[in-house]
Amino acid sequence: MKRARGSPGLLAIVALAGAGTMIVELAAVRVLAPWFGTSSAVWTNVIGVVLLALAIGYLLGSRLAMRPNPTRTLGWALLTAALVVACLPAAANPIASLFRPEGGTLDRASELLMWGSLTASLLLFSPAAIALGCVGPLAVECVQQRTEGHAGTAGGAVLCASTLGSLAGTFGTTHFLVPALGISLSFYIAAGTLALLGLITHWMAGGVTTAGGGTAAACALFALGPGFQPPQLGPNTRLLETAQSTYQTVRVVETGEGPTLQRQLQVNEGLDSFQSVWQPSPGLLPAGYYYNYFCLPAWWSAGAGRWRVMVLGLGAGTAWRVLEGAMPDDTTLDASGVEIDPKVVELARSHMDLAAEGPGRRTWSGWDARAALAQGAQEYDQIILDTYANQMEVPAHLCSEEFFTEVHEHLVDGGWLTINIGGFDLDDPVVEAITSTAASAFERPALLVRVPFSRNCIAYLRRGALPFTPGSPGWTIEDGPAASLLPPVELDGAWKLIRPGSGPLLTDDRNGIDALQRESLSRASLRLARLEASKPGQPKP
Amino acid sequence: MSGLASLAFLAVAFAAVPQEQENGLQAAVRLVGEERYRAALEAARAESQPLARAQAELYVLHQGGALEEALLAGLEGLETSPEDPWLLERSAYLALSLNAGSLAEELYLNLQQVTDEASWDLHEPRLGEARAIQERREAEALALTRARLGVIAVLLATLVPLLFWYRASRVEPE
Structure with missing residues (x-):
C-alpha cells in the first residue's frame, strides 16, 4: 500500500462535497418554509427525500466507479451537483407554488403541507442529492486506485472526510450562512464551491474539458438570475x-x-397566521385577538399593586403591550418575557415598540422558555404561555406535565397560568390534552375559554386555588376595559372546566402533541366539509 | 263612521290595551346591548315563533363570537323560512366568515331570489368572495392531487430507469 499523490486533495474535495450536501439539506427547509412552514412533517419530508436521493446516488456512484477514469466521473458528479444547486433559488417559487395555491387557511392545510412539501422536496432537492451521493463511491474508487490499498481503508478515509465536511456544513449553514448571507447566496456559495471542486477534479483527471468549463460557467449564469423569490404579499x-x-x-x-x-x-408565513400584532396605542386589540384575554387575571386579582408577569413566547411583545394598556388603575406592570429568536426581538424593537431593558421590563432574548424559567428563582403573579413554532405547533417540552409542574413552582400562591392554545373548539384534541395535562400538574381544574371570533382557546389555572367560572363569586369584573371581555364567553359552549386526568396526559417521556395537532387539523377540515355539505331550504321559485 | 272618527277610535283602543310584549329577537337585541349574553340566548330560545327564534339565536351567537353555532342556528331557521332575507343574509355572511364557500354561495344565490335589485347590489360583491373561496378550494384540491401524483411520478421516473440501468451494468464475476 502506498500514499499516492492527490489522495489528501481528493479527501478535501470529499469533505467540501459533504459540506455542500448539508447546506442543501438545511437550507432546503428554509426554501420551502414560506409555502409549507418548517413543521416536523416538512423536516421529515426533506430529510427523507435527501436520504433516499443519497442512497440512489451511492448506488449510481458504485456503478459509475467501474468505468475507466473515475476521477473524471467524480468531477462530472460535482459539476452536475453544482449546476442543480445553482438553479434551486430560482426554481423554488415556480415549483413550490404548484403545490401551495395562494390564500390557503390552516384548517385546510394539513394534507397539502404534507404532500406538497414532499413533492416539492423531491423535485427540487433530489437531483442535487443524487449527484452528491455519487461522490462517495467515486472518491473511494479514486483513493483506492491511488493508494493501491484495501477498499475498507479507502472507504473509511472517505467516510471520515465526508462526515467531517457535513459537520462543518451543518454548523456553518445554521449559524452563519443562512442568517448572515440569506438563502440565495448560501446556495450560490455551495454551487460555486462544488463547481470549483468539479473543475479541480477534472484537472486532476487530465485536464478541464470544454463541457466541464461550460457547466461551471452555467452555474455562474444562474447565480446572476433572480434568486430566491418568496410568495408575494397580499394586497394592501x-x-x-x-x-x-x-x-x-x-x-x-x-x-x-x-x-x-x-x-x-x-x-415562515404562507398561511393566514402571524406571531405578533401591533397597533399604535397599547391596550386591548380589536375583538378576535386572544391576547386580550391575558389581562383578565390582573383584574380578577384586583388590588395586587405590582403585577409580576412572565410571558413565555414573547414574540414581538404583543402580550406586554395589551397588558400595558389594560391593567387596573392601582396595579403596576412588572413584565418579563422570553423569546427564543433574538432577531424577533430586534425587529420588534425597531417596528413594534417592544420596550427596551429597564425597570419593570426584562427580556430573555435567545432563550428557550423552559430553560429561562428554570434559570431564575423568581415567582410571578401570572405566567403567560404563548409558545408556538411553525405557525401551529406547540413544542412538546412546553406542554408536558413536568414543564407545567415547573411553571407551578414559579407562581405565587393564587398566581395564574394563562395558556394560549390554537384549536377550533373546546373539544379540540390539542386543546383538551394541553389543558388537562396542565390541570394534572396543578392538581386543580382549569377554566377553558373559547376566544370569541377566533380559533384560539385560553386556559386559566391557579396555584392553590380554583379559577373563577361564569356565575361564581369573583368572576364578574365591574368596570374597566376587561369587563366587556367576559359576557360573550359566558355563553353555553364558550367555556368549560377541565379536570385533571380528563384528557391524555402529555409527559416529557411520552408526548403525542404532534399527532394531536395533525388530528386537530384534520378534524377542522372535516367540520368545514360537513358545514359546506349543509343544504339550506330553497326559496320557492 | 268617518275616517277621522275611525282613527280616533283606533288610537283610544290601542291606548286601552297593554303594550305588546317584545318578541325573542327584540329581547335578544336589548339584552346583548346590555352585554347580558346568557340572558339574551335564553330569551331567544324561549321564543315560540320559529323564525323569530332562529333570528334571535343567530343574532346572540354571532354577537358573542360563536360563528359556527350562529350559522347552524341560521340554517335551522332557513329550514322553515327559506325565504327570509334577514336570515339568508346573515347566514351567508357567517358562512363566508367561516370559509364555507359553497354554502355561502348557495345562500347568497337564494338571497338574490328574494331581494329586490337595489338591495342585492349591496350583497353581490360577497357572492364574488364566496366564489373566490370556492376557487381556492378547487385549486387546493387540484394541488393536492398534483402533489400526490407528483410523488408517484418522480419516484417511478427515478427508480425504474435506475433499476434497469443497474441490472444492465452488472458485472459478472470472472
Whole structure:
C-alpha cells in the first residue's frame, strides 16, 4: 500500500462535497418554509427525500466507479451537483407554488403541507442529492486506485472526510450562512464551491474539458438570475423589514392606515397566521385577538399593586403591550418575557415598540422558555404561555406535565397560568390534552375559554386555588376595559372546566402533541366539509 | 263612521290595551346591548315563533363570537323560512366568515331570489368572495392531487430507469 499523490486533495474535495450536501439539506427547509412552514412533517419530508436521493446516488456512484477514469466521473458528479444547486433559488417559487395555491387557511392545510412539501422536496432537492451521493463511491474508487490499498481503508478515509465536511456544513449553514448571507447566496456559495471542486477534479483527471468549463460557467449564469423569490404579499400589505434568523424567516408587515394601522410579525408565513400584532396605542386589540384575554387575571386579582408577569413566547411583545394598556388603575406592570429568536426581538424593537431593558421590563432574548424559567428563582403573579413554532405547533417540552409542574413552582400562591392554545373548539384534541395535562400538574381544574371570533382557546389555572367560572363569586369584573371581555364567553359552549386526568396526559417521556395537532387539523377540515355539505331550504321559485 | 272618527277610535283602543310584549329577537337585541349574553340566548330560545327564534339565536351567537353555532342556528331557521332575507343574509355572511364557500354561495344565490335589485347590489360583491373561496378550494384540491401524483411520478421516473440501468451494468464475476 502506498500514499499516492492527490489522495489528501481528493479527501478535501470529499469533505467540501459533504459540506455542500448539508447546506442543501438545511437550507432546503428554509426554501420551502414560506409555502409549507418548517413543521416536523416538512423536516421529515426533506430529510427523507435527501436520504433516499443519497442512497440512489451511492448506488449510481458504485456503478459509475467501474468505468475507466473515475476521477473524471467524480468531477462530472460535482459539476452536475453544482449546476442543480445553482438553479434551486430560482426554481423554488415556480415549483413550490404548484403545490401551495395562494390564500390557503390552516384548517385546510394539513394534507397539502404534507404532500406538497414532499413533492416539492423531491423535485427540487433530489437531483442535487443524487449527484452528491455519487461522490462517495467515486472518491473511494479514486483513493483506492491511488493508494493501491484495501477498499475498507479507502472507504473509511472517505467516510471520515465526508462526515467531517457535513459537520462543518451543518454548523456553518445554521449559524452563519443562512442568517448572515440569506438563502440565495448560501446556495450560490455551495454551487460555486462544488463547481470549483468539479473543475479541480477534472484537472486532476487530465485536464478541464470544454463541457466541464461550460457547466461551471452555467452555474455562474444562474447565480446572476433572480434568486430566491418568496410568495408575494397580499394586497394592501406593506413589507417593513424581513430577515433570516438562526431559526426562521421573519418579517414585519403593515396594513391599514390611521386608526386601522396594524403591524404583524410573521414567521415562515404562507398561511393566514402571524406571531405578533401591533397597533399604535397599547391596550386591548380589536375583538378576535386572544391576547386580550391575558389581562383578565390582573383584574380578577384586583388590588395586587405590582403585577409580576412572565410571558413565555414573547414574540414581538404583543402580550406586554395589551397588558400595558389594560391593567387596573392601582396595579403596576412588572413584565418579563422570553423569546427564543433574538432577531424577533430586534425587529420588534425597531417596528413594534417592544420596550427596551429597564425597570419593570426584562427580556430573555435567545432563550428557550423552559430553560429561562428554570434559570431564575423568581415567582410571578401570572405566567403567560404563548409558545408556538411553525405557525401551529406547540413544542412538546412546553406542554408536558413536568414543564407545567415547573411553571407551578414559579407562581405565587393564587398566581395564574394563562395558556394560549390554537384549536377550533373546546373539544379540540390539542386543546383538551394541553389543558388537562396542565390541570394534572396543578392538581386543580382549569377554566377553558373559547376566544370569541377566533380559533384560539385560553386556559386559566391557579396555584392553590380554583379559577373563577361564569356565575361564581369573583368572576364578574365591574368596570374597566376587561369587563366587556367576559359576557360573550359566558355563553353555553364558550367555556368549560377541565379536570385533571380528563384528557391524555402529555409527559416529557411520552408526548403525542404532534399527532394531536395533525388530528386537530384534520378534524377542522372535516367540520368545514360537513358545514359546506349543509343544504339550506330553497326559496320557492 | 268617518275616517277621522275611525282613527280616533283606533288610537283610544290601542291606548286601552297593554303594550305588546317584545318578541325573542327584540329581547335578544336589548339584552346583548346590555352585554347580558346568557340572558339574551335564553330569551331567544324561549321564543315560540320559529323564525323569530332562529333570528334571535343567530343574532346572540354571532354577537358573542360563536360563528359556527350562529350559522347552524341560521340554517335551522332557513329550514322553515327559506325565504327570509334577514336570515339568508346573515347566514351567508357567517358562512363566508367561516370559509364555507359553497354554502355561502348557495345562500347568497337564494338571497338574490328574494331581494329586490337595489338591495342585492349591496350583497353581490360577497357572492364574488364566496366564489373566490370556492376557487381556492378547487385549486387546493387540484394541488393536492398534483402533489400526490407528483410523488408517484418522480419516484417511478427515478427508480425504474435506475433499476434497469443497474441490472444492465452488472458485472459478472470472472
